[in-house]
Amino acid sequence: MGPNPKRLLKRAEFLAVRRGEKRRGRLFLVEVLDRGDGLSPRVGYTVTKKVGNAVARNRIRRRLREAVRTHAAGDMEPGNDYVIVGREDVLTIPFGQLKAELSRRLRGTR
DSSP states (O other): OOOOOOEEEOOOHHHTTTTSSHHHEESEEEEEESSSSSOOOOOEEEEEEGGHHHHHHHHHHHHHHHHHHHHHGSOOOOOEEEEEEEEEGGGGSOOOHHHHHHHHHHHOOO
């Protein structure tokens, strides 16, 4: 498994990734942008207010971050930016399934 990806922190970086490819799923939307450099991948996490209150949104964000850290970081391509937009179902699905689904989406397979 590769090193943990760097974080996207600035709004402009998040907005730039929106121009890239979108991989939709029941649990989350993954937006991918190829930066064209060979540097380490970067990832950002977003959960909209539609999903719930701050506690629920933070729990979703934490689960996604942990799934990337423990499992899916190796599936990220160098030179890519990823934005993972979490949905409500992330809270109820077993963690193993979440990791598998995230890996599949990051690799770009159905």
